[in-house]
Amino acid sequence: MKKHLFKNEQSFDMDESSLESRINFLKESMGNTEDLFMLPISFRDRKGTIIYLSTIADSEKIQEGVLFPLIKYQDFNLHDIPFTAENNNRVDLQEAVNALLQGKAIVSMEGWDDIFSFNTAKDLSRSPNEPDNEKTVRGSHLGYVENLTTNIGYIRRGISSRHLQIRYFQTGQYTNTQTAMVYIEGIVNPSLVEKLTNRLQAVTTDMTFSPGYLEELIEDSPLSPFPHILYTERPDRTIAQLMEGRIALLTEGSSDAIILPVSFFSFFQATDDYNSRIIIGSVFRLLRVVSFLLTLLLPGLYIAIIAFHFEIIPTDILVVVKNSVDNIPYPPFIEAMIMAFTIELIREAGIRLPTPIGQTIGIVGGLIIGDAIISAGLVSNIMVIVIAMTAISSFTIASYELSNTVRILTFPIMVLAASFGFVGIIFSLMFIVGHLCKLESLGTPYFSPVAPFDVQGMKDAILRFPIWLLKFRPRDLLVKNRRRLYRPRRWEENEE
Amino acid sequence: MRKTIKRLIVSSVIPIFLTGCWDQRLLKEQKLISLVGYDMNSNGEVIASMAYPVRKGGVTTGTQSASSQSTILTTHGKTALDSLMHADLKISERIDISKAQVILFGEKIAKVGLYQVIDHIYRNPKGALGAKVAIVEGSTAEAVNLKQEEAEIIGRYYDEFLKSGRATGFYTNYNVQSVCPLLLKHTKDPLLPLLQIQPTQNRAVTVGMAMFNNEKMTGKLNIDESKMFILLDGSKKQKVSLLVRTNNHYKNRQKNYVVIEVLGTKPKTKLHVKNKSITADLSLKLYYRITEYPKNHLTTPMLLDELNKAIKENLTQLAQQTITKMQEANCDGFGIEEQIKVHHHKLWEKQYKNTALKNITIKPRLQLELTNSGIID
Amino acid sequence: MKNNNQMTKLQLITFIIQTQIGVAFLSLPFDIHKFAKGDSWISLLITGVVMQVLVFFYFILSNRFPKQDLFQILQSLLGRFVGKCLTLFYFAYFLLTGSTILILFVYIIKKWMLPYTPYWVILMLMCAVGIYIAIENLTVIARFYFIATIVLLVFIFVTPMAIKDGNIHYIMPIGHSGIWKILNGATHATLAWQGLELFLIVSPFVTASSKEKLKAVTLANILVTLLYTFLTFVCLIYFSGDEIMLMPQPVLYLLKSFSFTIIERPDIVIISLWIILVGTSFISYLYGASLAASFVIKKWKRQPFVYLTALFCFAFALFFNGEQEIEKLTKFTTNIGFIFLLAMPVFLLLISLLFKKQQRGNLNAKNY
Structure with a gap:
């Protein structure tokens, strides 16, 4: 069992139906933070409030996606209003707190039991540019940004396959950082996924602000001077590693993906090698x-x-x-x-x-x-x-x-x-x-294609063999499907 | 448990590194001897003369590179190493002969024996086995002291001197290591380069090769004989140039000669046993070209044939002369005794073990073939 | 998932080779030359053939007990008490061989490279590396050995350069020493093959069919024999007979006389690389000894015994290091080696065949 790190977790006893008390509850839960904004509205003569954290919620989105429909469709039932803001869920009060923290807007009406949350989070990420420490001459110049969804989007765009699996974990009990584990079902060795899942679930810290923080907590021998985990800011490199049967971890708010398990020679492979x-x-x-x-x-x-x-x-x-x-x-x-x-x-x-x-x-x-x-x-x-x-x-x-x-x-x-x-x-x-x-x-x-010796792995370790010779994935990962390609230069036989 | 033991080991290993470097031999604290000359004085003591580079000028700044100059030191002692130990007394840093490039021996000491002088090199794990060896006519101190201007370091001068001499086919290719079995073993003898010093010209001059019987020097070959030996031995198969006298009657003396360059050889030694006595046939086929023929007009095959014959005669004579000299010196440079040992083991054990070379008849048999006469006829 | 304590056939080959090639091969030409003169290389070939016969014996024995290592075979064949006693003997033998390796190693290193460094410092370095790797399970050791095999390539590629300066007449006429001297030389070469007995210890951990195991060990034996013969042959034609008698480590002397443009003294580099070969042999014996000890005292895991064994070897090597003692010790180890390398396994095989004993029960080899 995970132990909780919160020391003064309070519970409120209150009357959930009254608008006043709901607002008070939310205020209390958020610790009366001053960026909590309340926008009083009225709908069909009922009083109501839109609550959001002004720092992470986009007020324009609230206006256009929540406020305008509310005013425009006064005759409708609240359930039937076609809100343009996405993700309008009914939530309970406890969930509303989490929703607020994710930048969502909460709509509560007097006399209604249901509380609505709308996804109005501000887009805080920057535009992608080429990562400084992994420059390439040829090939993609795309780098990750600090937004998890965008980053996973890049990967999904690269591997349009239903086998690409993404699993989310919440790490850091204060920070509630979203961490995504990305792998390709059918290639990756399932026991690795299981092992990594166990390790991630066992992580109990107050925060994980970067993959590097996570790295120390999940790797095999953290005291070794050698890195066991490959960092990359490049979606294309991530994709190549996923296709070899490795697992990538991405965290919200960080522009690094960490890839594991890696072998020593992964650190010598640059994307440029394959493009030249x-x-x-x-x-x-x-x-x-x-x-x-x-x-x-x-x-x-x-x-x-x-x-x-x-x-x-x-x-x-x-x-x-x-x-x-x-x-x-x-x-x-x-x-x-x-x-x-x-x-x-x-x-x-x-x-x-x-x-x-x-x-x-x-x-x-x-x-x-x-x-x-x-x-x-x-x-x-x-x-x-x-x-x-x-x-x-x-x-x-x-x-x-x-x-x-x-x-x-x-x-x-x-x-x-x-x-x-x-x-x-x-x-x-x-x-x-x-x-x-x-x-x-x-x-x-770790020292894989060399010891234990693996001919297929060696082809991509010290030298880069032609792509048509890299028929199998490295053996050390014990992947489910080792075959990488079938005679890609078959056309040679036809062109006689 | 495991961790404590690990820590114990680590903490016990660390002091080793702190206490230091027992075998450290800092480069800056060594005088690198590049050339050693051993000679013997009349009391039978070994005289060692050595040269080492010393830096010219003071502290260098980044861009200028310092040049070196050789300094010479001469000492004597009871044995070779003893004389070096005496040298240590006279030097500001420690002396180190592991980088010696050439080792010179005076004629005197060579006549007494070489092995005893270089034993200390064989025995030392850092000994310079790759150093070249040469014999000097006259005093080695003079040779080491030579004020030559061709190389910065005197050791390098001799090294290149011997290297080029080898390339032109004056001498055999021996260094301290490869000469060792010949000094020890009794079935083959070495021949080493022989130099002379001309102090007036500040030059060393090649004068031929010194013949050895086992480890003792017993005679000398002149340059032509050395070349012939090398051809007969087969240790050099190319690029040996020979001056051959083909005529006597021209008044213009230059016209009496022809210069040939050997392009390839096929040496073969055959042993014939007759009545338990062995005759050795040294047959040698030479492919050569003419590099100088002052008489000119090599137009007809007749003329070529005649020339070929004359050259052959002359060379055979030279070969005979070489062999006779070697027999006189009892220097089995061809390893004929070794051949006997291998091919006629019993006969060798009975009769030819440690035999004098005189007891074996050696006949040279030369065949010559002209391959080209240069780009003019 | 795969069992963690296993090795592949390829690793078995390198394991056997690395265990066998250690200290002895540097002085092999010298040792054999004392008896067989210019025909020493024939002696080595003969020893190689004899060892191949032994490999077949080993194979039959391990085939009858496919899942058991040597100590368990001892126990199954001879009963609990005798088995444990013999295991103890094996433990002592491994200790002795390990110590001999250490002693000879330091002796040569002090002679060739570090004459002033104190004895115990070099010993301690070797023991530290030995412990560091022998403490791990067989998989890691096997991986390490595989990489270490690269060092052998250096020997294989560098030594042939001596052939062109060699003089084939030194070993002619072939067979001049006579068959008895050659055979006598062959018996003195067995120290170089010590290490083969470890096959019986690691055999249950190899992931291969018994036929493949046989092939692997045969290949290892052929490679080792050829390497020894080749090195000896090169030394014999490079040095004259009188010269070799003066050189206890002719292989090193051979390398010392080479010179390349960049590296003028390849011997220094190669002696250093040779340390790795010694290290692997030493690790093997540490492993064998600690396995034997943990088999006798089941309470403890293997790891503490690795420390103990290394400590013992260290202490032993510290006190036996005179030149004469070393000679006696080497002779003693060679003789003892005969018992444990040849006599014991053959004896076990005979018992097993006579009493028709095969593996029974589920006393499988364990490995920590």
Whole structure:
């Protein structure tokens, strides 16, 4: 059972039939909030009131959809009036409170038991634009907005199928945030749906204002540095993931969809890969995987090389490196720390500031500090190259979450590399790979197409194979229907 | 339970990283020796001369890259490593020979034996097994001290020197590692590049190859002989150029010669056993082209045939001369004893184990084929 | 949903390979060369064939008890008390092998890469990784092993480069050492095959028919045999006989003498990668030992035993690390290995065949 978080839940004893007492009840329930508006009306000589929250209800809609019909059709029965405002339901008093909170207008008449609610919620969402952190060159430029219905609408428009299922959950006992679980019946593994439903129903918090808040509450191992859940602001990406047999969660008031279960390699798949030509898409995908490894290992490798195994690099380069590090007072590990710390600072400062100032920070940080730090002899110029390379390659990873993870993971690797050289790097890699093997996202293996090995999954992991070869959905999700396509290039046989 | 144990382990592992880096060998604290020369003085002590790059100028600012200059140090000690340890006493940082590019040996020490000098490289896990080896006529200190201007670092100079010499077919391709089995094993002997230093010109000069019997240097081949050895051995199959004297009678001396370049070879060693004595036939088929023929007018096939014959005669003579020299030096560079061991195992065990090369008759058999004579006739 | 503690055939192959290939293979050419000289590679092929026969024995045995692991087979065949005693012996054997792996590993690492780092630090790192992975169920371990197999590819792709500098005359004439020396060499190679016995432990958890299991293990054995033979062969033609006698780890020395344009010393990288191979072997034995222990003491789950086993191996390795002790220990482990790798399963099979005992009851293998 869920425990309720409300502490002073009161109940009123009152006479429900009188208009006065109803209004009082509603006022009391809303805590006499001052944006509660009451519009006295009269209909067939009866007194009545339209009540709504002026902040979220659209007064124009009330006027046109509720007030005008009331005045125009004075001869009609209240039930028969063709109100143009949608969703005119009869509700009881308790429901009326919830209705008010959703921006509905409540009409109550003296002498009538029924209370009517009309959907007159203000359209608070902005117009959709391209998500900033998931830009693509080709393909759709549509991004989610902060309105759940609109967002689900985008998905529905993309998948016009009766198999697309949407289930709503209320999460957050104060905020009553609507959360929608979207999946495709017939593809998705039903046990995953069941598992996720259970987890969502078990969530007991006062609020869930974003999917990120939810994420921590429902994922398998929240303490792992690796993200288990894919965020996307793009309906097309959501749709592609749904078609693979995954589940999307959307919440009201957030322009992110979260997708789960995901595997490690989902974070390397960008929408652009599929919109560009096969070979080019594959090369870019590979580039991203390589840049992941580079980010993870480059600082560690550099430290290990110049502090332990410098004999492995060719003499000509070695002399250059030696010249550059000869006058640096710090050991390479400290050097790397200084530089990595500086870069993280610049990045963090750049994010929070408005764009023009952010750019200034980039220039001041990157150029001025970088140059000065070398001439001051604090950090060698090779180290600046290494750390800058690391930072840049970390930003090529298609997911913001993963790119942060990787940059953080370089620190333990650097520590081990500085204490044991290559041996340390290998040990840290063993820990990381071991960790990846342990991780599960919603009970499916996280490191999936690699371990457990799955040929079909591999086709879309490190390289992007041609679409006609992606015949089956990845095995790790245990989907109901693995077949994705039948000979789509059948026409080749006819065109002889 | 599990969690507490996990925490215990984590907390016990953390101090390791704090205590530090036992094997740390910071690059900035090492002097990278790029060239080592070993020689021997009259007391039988090992003299080591080494060169290492030192940065010119003071602190560099971001854009300028520092250039390096080689500094030379000479020490002596009872053994090779001992002399290096003595060098450590004279240097501001620690010395490190794991990046040595070339190791030079003086003639004197080479005559005593090579293995003992480089044993410390084999034994060290960081030893520079890829370093090239060469023998210097005269003192190695002079060779290391050479004021050459062709490369920034002297080690690099010798490295490239030997590399190009190998490409032109002057010497065999041996480094510290590949020479090791030959020093140890008794069935094949190495031949190493032989250099001479011309201090007046600030240059090193290739003078041929040094012949070894096992690990001891026993003789020298001149350049032509070295080339012939390399062709006979088959270790280089292309791009070896040879000057051949084809005539004697021209007054204009240039016209007596022809320069050929070998385009391909087919070396084959055959062993013939007769009355329990072994004759080795070194047959070699050469495909060559003419790169210079001052006499000109190679118009008829007759002339070509004649020329071919003259070249063949001359080269056979050269081959014979090379083999004789090797036999004198007892240097089994062709690995003939190895061949005997493989193909006539019993005979080898009985008679030819550690035999002197003189006891085996070696006959060179050359066949030549002209493939082209250049773009003019 | 699928049972969580299972592995696929492919994972079975990599599991066996990773368990077998560990410390021993670096010095394999040296160890065998002592006996069989230039014909060491033939010795290894012979050992491989013998092991294949053993694989058939294992297969028949596991086929008679398809749902039981080794310890339960022991119990079903020999009764509760004897079975548990023998399980304890197996536990001790796994501990011993695990410790030997650790000792040899640190010995080589200290010799080749970290001569000044204290003994216990390297040990502790290895034990930490071992615990971190061995604590998980078989599925996770199998996944990890699969990825670790990539390391083997490095060995397979790098070593052939030595062939072009090799001298085939070093091993000629074939068979010059004589058949007895070759066979003698073959017997000394068994340490490299230790790990096959773990097939009997993991076999009930493999989701495959018994025929597929046989195929998988056979394939694993063939791959391992070929790899060993190939590495030895390359070493034998690259180093002369006199040279190999001076090199206890010829495979590493072989790699050390290579040089590429970017990486001038590939040996450093490859020794580091080799750590992963050692790690997987060590994890397997930790797993085996902890499974054996939890079978004897049913009260506890497997996890606490993983810590205990690792702790024991750590302590053991801490006290036995002299060069001579290591040699004795290796010899001892090889001999003990004979009993547990060869003698015991064959003995069990014989009993099972003689008394016509097969799996009965529902004493199925459990795995935490």
